[in-house]
Amino acid sequence: MADKTIYLDNAAATRMDERVLEAMQPFLFDTYAVATSEFGYSLGIEAREALDGARGTLAKALGASPEEFIFTSGSTESSNMAIKGVALALGEKKGKHIIVSAIEDFPVLHSAQALEKQGFQVTFLEVDGDGLVSPDKLRDAITDETILVSIQHANQGIGTIQDIESIGKVCREKGVMFHTDATHTFTRVGLDVSKVQVDLVTVAAHTIHGPKGIGGLYIRKGTQLTKWMDGGFQEFNLRAGLENIPGAIGFARAVEIVTPEETQRLQAIRDRIIERALAEIPNSTLNGHRSQRLPQNANVTFHFVEGESITLHLDMRGFAVSTGSACFSRSLEGSHVIYGIGGDHERAHGSIRFTLGRYNTMEDADAVVDALAEIVSELRSISPLGKDND
């Protein structure tokens, strides 16, 4: 094991920023009370004010009003709530058809599949070779029965950013609710709900150096959403449960720390990885769109070699990355995203995802590509494939 880990799996989880912890600490040890109403005791009122402040920061980051933003336990809960909440509210009244893209992350994909089992009809919209949803194909897929469209802002695996402005227009034109999972774009790629016609937006703190276990859902005023976690009246009576105030404070602080300059810096590191890997390692293919792409995501398939073998070798040299190879996953299923963009098992098998965060440097990009060049060539030397141009 190398002394220092070069961590390149920031889409999965990030190292928390010290400044976030600093902001959270008073709410763990001093202002630890439940958020009470204005008729409660001082400590509770103080907690309430802090929570409202955090909500204001989050709402503002999306161009929303504070009462349109609720805190959840993370992006999984937010997306479950959006999709199942709309289904419960409109399923009987309006129709039982929903549309999601075929490459959604699991919270959306599996929520849709769960509804399918309960009698909903789900269209899994295909994407093109770069991972893009066609707004025209979406329009064709919408029927009188359609109540909700859920299409991610950007993909967790291959980083492709969808044209959610056009998608939102189509949904509005057809009178259908539109949810987007913005877990990977929040604060890094602009999304202003006063400009994009989106009704529900999933966001989370774990991708931006905030704490784990806190996320949020933007809910446009007037959106019909049925509460499905019962208990108290928290979060505008939409999500029961004691508020995670330290988490909310940490989330808000994490949002404040992200700057456009930082995002640009990550994009330059991303470009270095992509450009060097494609130029210096033969038989490599970029997965996802080259320019309409998350600034912090690179994803490359190295043909004729297997991803778990690559990640294991990288791990021995101190690098943390992930792969779409079936061998790497607990389910032994290859990445549905790579299959979704028309890739076969072989393309998923050797795909490596690099996702960047605040603590990465340009040197990391060079180091990982240098290591990869050696590892891939070593593994290819023992592979039966790729020797006679097959």
Add this chain to the structure above:
Amino acid sequence: MSSPYNETVMEHFRHPRNVGKIESPDGKATEGSPACGDMVSVYISVDDETKTISDVKFESYGCASNIATGSIITELAKGKTLDEAKKITWKQASDALGGLPPIKAHCSVLAVEGLRAAIQNYEEKHGLIKEKKPTTPEVVQQRLRKVMDPLTGLGLVRAKLVQSVDVKDGVIHVVVDLPSSHQFASAIKGEILEKLETLWDVKEVVVDFVE
């Protein structure tokens, strides 16, 4: 920190033994395909008199478990008679490695099957098959189960891609329900030939595509 792989497995993964090809091997076989995930090729040289494996090499397109098993199985097989080597089980290979994660069993089974298939390939080429069953369309179908469709990862038979099989006067004619322009057509054809050509009573194998 605990890794799913023990020290011995990691050692064989890092420094696999007997890696590579044998030029003009006496027996060879490929199991799996890029389609289903992992793939292993095994090459053997056989001493014709003693019927022992004088050299064995492997190539792997697979995960750590696949590479480590290829490495250990070639070590176990070297110097053994064909009959002994045939009997090496996945359990023995796994034990020699100090155990493998259960979920990775199928990746390592491929290497064991690869060795057996390479031995079978040698025996078929040298007329050593004791039970000479005539080749029927059923025998052919059985063998085609192991040829994979790269797009679905299913065997050709399960993916319903074998349109017809005819066996007549030592000539096997297979029609695959794919266009000949299919990106994997030549790879599939190659695999079919490899699986069928060595059958003792077969003179020729013809593979056609539908378009």
